[in-house]
Amino acid sequence: MSLLVLLDYASVLVFALTGALVASRAQLDIVGFFFIACLTAVGGGTLRDVLLNRDTVFWVAEPTYIAIACTAALVVFFTAHLLESRYRALIWLDSLALAVAVPAGVGVAMGMDQPAAIVLIMGMVTGCLGGLMRDVVCNEVPLVLKQGELYASAAFAGAGAALIARELGAGTLTVLAACALLTWVLRAGSLAFGWRLPVYKSRPPRV
Amino acid sequence: MSLLVLLDYASVLVFALTGALVASRAQLDIVGFFFIACLTAVGGGTLRDVLLNRDTVFWVAEPTYIAIACTAALVVFFTAHLLESRYRALIWLDSLALAVAVPAGVGVAMGMDQPAAIVLIMGMVTGCLGGLMRDVVCNEVPLVLKQGELYASAAFAGAGAALIARELGAGTLTVLAACALLTWVLRAGSLAFGWRLPVYKSRPPRV
């Protein structure tokens, strides 16, 4: 199994867990769990494939992805009550999913010899959009838009690290590992230590 | 006219009526009615066609669909005040639309020889996504996420029935009729008699 395929599998699995956790917070039934888990798991990668005009969307070509997402939903349906705090589990799993999905997007775009700007964007789309769809559909405040947290910024930095590593002549494994690592460190640092970028705040908002 | 095309026409018509009813609840003008009616009517099928990478999206190939949706919007614009309860009309029309759109999705996926998991998903996407877009854009609580109602579950069961019927060697008409019937019976039973699946509720929500 190639590295890129492995990344897609891992990102589907972890994003599906986060989707099922959100479904548990919305008190859906088991099919609702499947629905939100699949939407979250394949949302970002689907958009990546449609935007890049790949011949087939990754999970249409290989429905095992869907089976994985549904299995993850099933596990969460029966075990989520064991968690101390579902919200903490959700944001930390989501940080892992982000750190896996960004290199999954970057890797596909690099494999198609896209220019740097497109590589950056595909990393961010694959990383951020599945979670955004999950939160918009379930009416949660999108994690990607939480004030004063690194999220899209972490994805951006991670994808940038991959581009720099490639310029320096690193191999694919190193490039994608650097991407995943920087993304996760920034996101986790933001969650644990409150790292942030300055936000726009020159005036009272919503004037 | 083939059976599949007929299903697409019927689902466009009924979904457009539901979209126009939601537009009437949001007090939009006539172009707003057209907009929401078209979004609802072709949303699910469009996503199906994009995901399956069909050569042309069904309504781009044949704009009659749009004319039908706009006509439905026009009729609702001038007659919705005659309804006893617009909300009751909305949910019952929506149940019909679901029962028509799920086989429309299933039929297309089967016609492309997709594996069972993709057939299931295309049934659910075609059935549920148009209504979901309508509700997200108009800021209604999405019917697909209403707690303790069968909706995605009805679509899931209907698409499953189609797969089983095909395994048993039934003809296309029987397969799609079984799908439509089971979807509608489950959805209508949920609306009329409160049929439901157990929801996830092991703890107070939103902890």
Add this chain to the structure above:
Amino acid sequence: MSLLVLLDYASVLVFALTGALVASRAQLDIVGFFFIACLTAVGGGTLRDVLLNRDTVFWVAEPTYIAIACTAALVVFFTAHLLESRYRALIWLDSLALAVAVPAGVGVAMGMDQPAAIVLIMGMVTGCLGGLMRDVVCNEVPLVLKQGELYASAAFAGAGAALIARELGAGTLTVLAACALLTWVLRAGSLAFGWRLPVYKSRPPRV
């Protein structure tokens, strides 16, 4: 540079400014500004390209669009506090963006010899959908759904004017100029003088 490409550039620039203004109202950091600016700037055109099954999405083929959107976001990040009212700047810039994006959509659809209904829809999709995505993601009331304002209606009329101008044998420049002008006049008239279509209001809403 062809007229159509110029329209795409102009619409990307102006929509990116509106996206960044919304990001400033949501007090996002600079990457959040980039994200919302790009989403708004290319959202409508991307959907147009996916629906029309063009070989490549316009900004994937030419990432300069992304650079423009990010530059616009950067400028707004550092200058938005100079504005008297960010909301007034937002709605007026948005009216300009609409007036540029509608002919951008109409022009592409006409160039592909699509039938009239598709030309109308692509004008509306390209004009309205980027702003709609911006508002749904940032949880603002979508401008396109504001009661009693011309928005989708202005796009509809503009696209219709283009079709009529073409029927009358006008050249491409005239066709697109008529489209832009009518769209903007109607939208601006609605903002400045309260022009509107009758809305559906035969009953108290949300019954």
